Amino acid sequence: DAGITQSPRHKVTETGTPVTLRCHQTENHRYMYWYRQDPGHGLRLIHYSYGVKDTDKGEVSDGYSVSRSKTEDFLLTLESATSSQTSVYFCAISATGAYEQYFGPGTRLTVT
Amino acid sequence: SQQGEEDPQALSIQEGENATMNCSYKTSINNLQWYRQNSGRGLVHLILIRSNEREKHSGRLRVTLDTSKKSSSLLITASRAADTASYFCATARNSGNTPLVFGKGTRLSVIA
Numbered sequence: 001d002a003g004i005t006q007s008p009r010h011k012v013t014e015t016g017t018p019v020t021l022r023c024h025q026t027e028n029h030r031y032m033y034w035y036r037q038d039p040g041h042g043l044r045l046i047h048y049s050y051g052v053k054d055t056d057k058g059e060v061s062d063g064y065s066v067s068r069s070k071t072e073d074f075l076l077t078l079e080s081a082t083s084s085q086t087s088v089y090f091c092a093i094s095a096t097g098a099y100e101q102y103f104g105p106g107t108r109l110t111v112t
Numbered sequence: 113s114q115q116g117e118e119d120p121q122a123l124s125i126q127e128g129e130n131a132t133m134n135c136s137y138k139t140s141i142n143n144l145q146w147y148r149q150n151s152g153r154g155l156v157h158l159i160l161i162r163s164n165e166r167e168k169h170s171g172r173l174r175v176t177l178d179t180s181k182k183s184s185s186l187l188i189t190a191s192r193a194a195d196t197a198s199y200f201c202a203t204a205r206n207s208g209n210t211p212l213v214f215g216k217g218t219r220l221s222v223i224a
Contacts, residue, residue: 004154033211042216043155043200050209058211090154098142098204101212103154 003027004104006091012110019078021107023091025071031094032074033101034058034066036087043090049074050097081111116144116201116215124221131188133218135201136181142204144177145212146186149198158186158199193224 003026013019023032034046035058045058047066055066063085065077078085091104119134135144143162147155161168161177161184168175174187188195198219202212 031209035214040216043214045211045213048211056209092155096207097209097211098207100145100157100160101147101155101202102157105154106152 004091004093004102006089006104006107008107009105010108012112013081014112015082016080019081019109019111021076021078021089021091021109023074023076023104025074025093027093027095027102028071029093029095029102030071031097031101032068033092033094034064034074034076035090035092036060036085037090037106038087046076046089078109081109083111085109086111116203116213118199118201118215118218120218121216122219122221124223125191127191127193127222127224129191131191131195131220131222133186133199133220135184135186135215137184137201137203138182139203139205141179142207144175144184145202145204146173146175146184147200147202147214149200149217151197155200188220191220191222193222196220196222 005024007022033048035043044060049055049068089107092101094101116135116137145160146158149155172189177184198217200217202214
């Protein structure tokens with residue numbers, strides 16, 4: 001998976017708790033992305049980063065925050081998890097924003 | 113909002129047949145990309161076609177782009193059971209930071 005890892009791979013949490021997902025890359029790529037994938041909705045962008053400490057919102061950013069303090073790590077935080085955030089979360093990286101993205105293996109998050 | 117929309121949503125063919133999937137988009141683009149996703153895995157980049165290209169080949173894959181109709185097609189020739197997956201198109205509006213926008217995908221089943 002092009003030097004991308006996500007942790008944890010599976011998580012079950014309760015409504016109202018904070019959750020942090022981690023994406024780690026060893027490719028030194030400038031761009032990093034967080035997506036969620038749900039049946040019937042395809043892949044939707046949550047947040048992305050175009051450099052260390054440079055982030056921007058995507059299509060479905062409400063309820064999520066991100067941080068990138070190092071090139072290799074991009075963290076996604078659900079501030080207070082809700083059942084609607086039950087999903088599969090994918091991280092992706094890209095050397096150049098408009099070209100190929102490489103995806104991590106995904107994190108399956110269940111909020112009960 | 114989804115920029116690319118794949119058609120059909122699902123496609124079932126016999127091994128050895130050709131599979132054609134289509135993608136339509138709404139605005140001008142810098143390039144269009146196709147990705148494959150096997151069940152439970154992250155997306156994998158297949159091929160990229162730039163806005164000034166009309167056709168591109170990679171192994172058994174053939175991609176066409178018609179910018180006047182704002183549409184693209186992905187042809188997989190001589191399909192194999194291993195081609196069973198979901199296929200997504202993604203569009204890049206420009207060559208800068210603007211993220212790719214993914215469609216909802218076509219689910220291809222190749223029956224042996």
